Amino acid sequence: MPRPELQAPPEIFYNDVEARKYTTSSRIVEIQARISERALELLNLPNDGVPRLLLDIGCGSGLSGETMSEHGHHWIGYDISPSMLNVALDREVDGDLLLADIGQGLGLRPGVIDGAISISAVQWLCYADKSSHEPRMRLKAFFGSLYRCLARGARAVLQLYAENMDQSAMILTSAMRAGFGGGVVVDYPHSSKAKKAYIVLTCGPPSTQSWLPKGKGEDDEMCTDSDEDSDDEDQTVGMYDRSRPRKKMKVNKKGKGREWVLKKKDQMRKKGNVVPPDTKYTARKRKTRF
Amino acid sequence: MRLLTHNMLSSNVKGVVNGFPLRLEASTWVEKEVDFNADFLRSVFPKIDWPALFGASQTVGYVALPESADASMLESEDFLKKFHHALLEIHVEEGALVCPETGRRFPINKGIPNMLLNEDEV
Numbered sequence: 178m179p180r181p182e183l184q185a186p187p188e189i190f191y192n193d194v195e196a197r198k199y200t201t202s203s204r205i206v207e208i209q210a211r212i213s214e215r216a217l218e219l220l221n222l223p224n225d226g227v228p229r230l231l232l233d234i235g236c237g238s239g240l241s242g243e244t245m246s247e248h249g250h251h252w253i254g255y256d257i258s259p260s261m262l263n264v265a266l267d268r269e270v271d272g273d274l275l276l277a278d279i280g281q282g283l284g285l286r287p288g289v290i291d292g293a294i295s296i297s298a299v300q301w302l303c304y305a306d307k308s309s310h311e312p313r314m315r316l317k318a319f320f321g322s323l324y325r326c327l328a329r330g331a332r333a334v335l336q337l338y339a340e341n342m343d344q345s346a347m348i349l350t351s352a353m354r355a356g357f358g359g360g361v362v363v364d365y366p367h368s369s370k371a372k373k374a375y376i377v378l379t380c381g382p383p384s385t386q387s388w389l390p391k392g393k394g395e396d397d398e399m400c401t402d403s404d405e406d407s408d409d410e411d412q413t414v415g416m417y418d419r420s421r422p423r424k425k426m427k428v429n430k431k432g433k434g435r436e437w438v439l440k441k442k443d444q445m446r447k448k449g450n451v452v453p454p455d456t457k458y459t460a461r462k463r464k465t466r467f
Numbered sequence: 468m469r470l471l472t473h474n475m476l477s478s479n480v481k482g483v484v485n486g487f488p489l490r491l492e493a494s495t496w497v498e499k500e501v502d503f504n505a506d507f508l509r510s511v512f513p514k515i516d517w518p519a520l521f522g523a524s525q526t527v528g529y530v531a532l533p534e535s536a537d538a539s540m541l542e543s544e545d546f547l548k549k550f551h552h553a554l555l556e557i558h559v560e561e562g563a564l565v566c567p568e569t570g571r572r573f574p575i576n577k578g579i580p581n582m583l584l585n586e587d588e589v
Contacts, residue, residue, distance in 0.1 A: 225506075226506070227504075227506040227507060227510055228504055228506070228507040229507075229510075230471070230475075230511060230514075249504075251471065251507070251555070253472050253475065257583075262579055266577055266578070266579070273468050273469055273471070273472040273578075274578070274579045275472075275476075275579065275580055275582050276579050276580065276581045276582065276583060277581075277582040277583060278583055278584070281479060281583075281584050281589050282479050283479075284476055284477050284478065284479035284486070284582060285475050285476065285477060286474075286475055286476075286477055286487055286516070288514070289475050289514045290475075318589075322479075326475075328514075
C-alpha cells in the first residue's frame with residue numbers, strides 16, 4: 178500500500194471513512210499525542226504558565242490541538258480536509274478551525290503568533306496535485322507566510338515523514354530561504370519504527386532561543402525497537418546552519434590507483450582465479466595512448 | 468470562529484495590498500464560557516488590532532467594549548472581563564468574512580471559515 182501522499186491529494190484522501198479511521202484508531206491517537214507533546218516541548222515556550230497563541234498546521238481532527246489545549250494554550254488550526262475538520266467539530270476541540278490550503282499562504286497578520294506546530298502534514302506540499310500546483314511555489318508561500326506571522330523569537334516545529342532525502346532537502350531549503358534558522362532533531366534515529374524527525378525553525382537573531390535540544394535515544398542501549406521510553410539518554414544533534422558549508426565526501430575522479438589494483442588482484446586470487454604475479458610494473462602509469 | 472482569530476486573519480487574494488481587517492458578517496453566533504486568564508489577556512493585548520475587535524464585537528451585538536483602548540486599561544478587572552468575553556467567548560457559527568479590497572466572501576459554516584482560494588486568486 179503506497180504512502181497516502183501518493184494515492185490522492187489530502188482533501189480527497191482524508192474523506193469521511195479515512196477521517197473516522199484515523200481518529201478512532203487508538204494506536205494512531207496515542208502516537209499523535211506523543212508526537213504533539215514532543216513538538217510542543219521543542220517549541221521551547223517560556224515556562225511561565227501564560228497561555229500562548231499557537232498554530233496547528235494540518236490540524237486534521239484536532240488530535241494535536243487537544244495536546245495544546247491541555248497545556249492551556251489557544252490555537253488556530255489549518256486543514257484542507259472538510260471530513261477531518263468535521264471530526265474535530267464532533268470532538269468539540271477548543272481551538273478555532275480554518276478550512277484552508279497552507280500552500281496558498283496562511284493569511285495572518287505579521288508577528289502575531291507565538292509558535293506553530295505541524296504533525297505529519299507539511300510533506301503533502303511536495304506533491305503536485307493540480308497542474309497549477311508547483312510544489313516549490315507552494316512551499317515558498319507557506320514558509321514565507323509562516324515566517325511573517327511568527328513573533329520574534331517564536332519557533333515552528335514541523336514533524337513530518339519525508340518520502341526521501343530530496344524531499345527533506347526541498348523543504349529545508351525553502352524554509353531557509355524564507356529566513357528561518359534552526360535544524361533537525363531526530364528522535365530514535367536507530368529504530369526505523371520509532372524514528373521521528375522534527376524540523377525546528379527559529380525566527381529572529383540567533384540567541385539562547387535558537388539552541389536546539391538533543392535527539393532522543395541515540396545511545397546504543399536503547400537500540401531495541403520497542404516504542405519510546407522517556408528515560409532515554411540524549412545525544413547531541415548538530416545545528417544546521419545555512420552559511421556553514423556542507424561536508425562533501427571527496428570523490429577521487431583520477432581513476433583507481435595501484436593500491437586498488439593490488440587489492441583487486443588479491444581478491445581474485447582468493448577466489449581462485451589465475452592472476453599474474455605482482456611486480457614493480459603492476460598498475461604503473463602508462464602513456465596516454467596506451 | 469472567535470473574534471481572536473478574526474483579529475489575526477487577513478485576505479490572501481492575489482493583488483490585495485491590505486487585506487486586513489476582513490469585514491465580519493455574522494448571522495448566527497453562540498457564547499461559550501472560557502477560563503479567564505489575565506496574563507494571557509495582558510500578553511495578547513499589544514497584538515490586537517483594537518478597531519477591528521471593536522467593529523467585530525459590534526457586529527455580534529456585544530456593545531460593552533470601549534471604542535479605543537490603551538495598555539493602562541489592562542489594570543481594570545472590569546475592562547479585562549469585557550475584553551475576555553469579546554475576544555474568546557463569542558463564537559461566530561454562520562456568516563462570512565469579506566475582503567476589504569476585492570469584496571471576496573469567505574463563508575463561515577459551523578464555525579469554520581472557508582479560506583480556500585480559487586486557482587485564479589493565488
